[in-house]
Amino acid sequence: MNYQLELQQLVDYPRCRVYRDFIRILMADRSIRTGGSSGLFYFTVLCSYANFRTSYRRLDGISYTVYPGEWVCRLSELTQWFRVRFHHSALAILDGLQEKNLICYTRLGRKRQLVRFSIRGWHRHNTVLDYNCPCQKETGFFFLPVSIAADLIRSGRASEMDVVLDLWISAIYKDNRVLGSQLGPVVYLRNGTGNPLLNYTELSQRWGLSRSTVGRLLKKLSDLDYLSLMSFPGRSGSVIYLRSYLSTMFQISDTMVDKDEVALSLHLNADIPDSDTATQDPDVAPEISVSSEPASVSKPHMILLARKVLQILGAQGLPCFHCSRIRYRLYPLSDDCKGMLEGAGSVRLRLEASCGTRRTLYRFELTLRPITQPEGGSSHVKRP
Secondary structure (H helix, E strand, C coil): CCCCCCCCECCCCCEEEEEHHHHHHHHHCCCCCCCCCCCHHHHHHHHHHCCCCCEEEEECCEEEEECCCEEEEEHHHHHHHHCCCCHHHHHHHHHHHHHCCCEEEEEECCCCCEEEEEECCHHHHCCCCCCCCCCCCCCCEEEEEHHHHHHHHCCCCCCHHHHHHHHHHCEEECCCCCCCCCCCCEECCCCCCCCCCECHHHHHHHHCCCHHHHHHHHHHHHHCCCEEEEEECCCCEEEEEECCHHHHHCCCCCCCCCHHHHHHHCCCCEECCCHHHHHCCCCCHHHEEECCCCCCCCHHHHHHHHHHHHHHHHHCCCHHHHCCCEEEEEEECCCCCHHHCCCCCCEEEEEEEEECCCCEEEEEEEEEEECCCCCCCCCCEEEC
């Protein structure tokens, strides 16, 4: 029997897999600020150091037994992890997490410079191994409950690092219940709509930040290659796709996400420009041949459709669609294509791609469905 492995991050899965090396990268990235009062980043850092099996650590001449979900470290190490200058600041962070019933900790040693902390509920969300062995702190992963992360991010003002982790934990990949997740890892806040469109007001309330701060922060994270921010006109909102997510989570190549393809998957309007604008494209127009059939699609709109498909397929990694010798031919499969611009009904089209004068390499079927625009709206708008 043959099996096919399918990589997914589902919306109803209660935990998120977090890799320790990803947390170490965030801890070393000084361009992203910490602080804030939500505590999501600090709690995630502690989870990344927690044991998944029993081990021993010797500090100041004393050997300590560290059980699963625990770790023993110096207070100076905590200040480095949390990026604070003073010991009392690190202890205040631990006190805040302990008040939220997420951890418990005790101070050890002669000068009380050692800290033993334990993650509450660790056994419920992570596998515990029954043998004793040193635990690696730079590799592997652990599970972080989505509900705990959501409660933390709403408990106070989020820092930039908290926002990065919140977006990462909220990512969904290849779940049919979430639009756009087939194209790449999309941020979805699990609001029950299945639509990943976000607005700054919603994010400002979630993170405890102003709308202007949210906009600047997302722009900063986009410039740092943590995410791709795609904004759509009107009141549609924005969509956030994470970069380097697939290579980190599943050890596969990251995919490029095209904005036009996202608009198609989210059933957003696709603008069709006027004929004069569509024909003035010197790069694409010479590569397209118009069918001589009486019912052929008009050449200006065929150029537009071919260009959209070219961009989408090129973004998916097909090398032929970046070649200058590629040729396109678009013609209708229905008996009447006049309704394509008049809103008479759906129109089925076939797009053929060939290499010069050689045989056809690819065949695609396209379906256009017109929508009704309100008064004063553009009449050249189509929904795929």
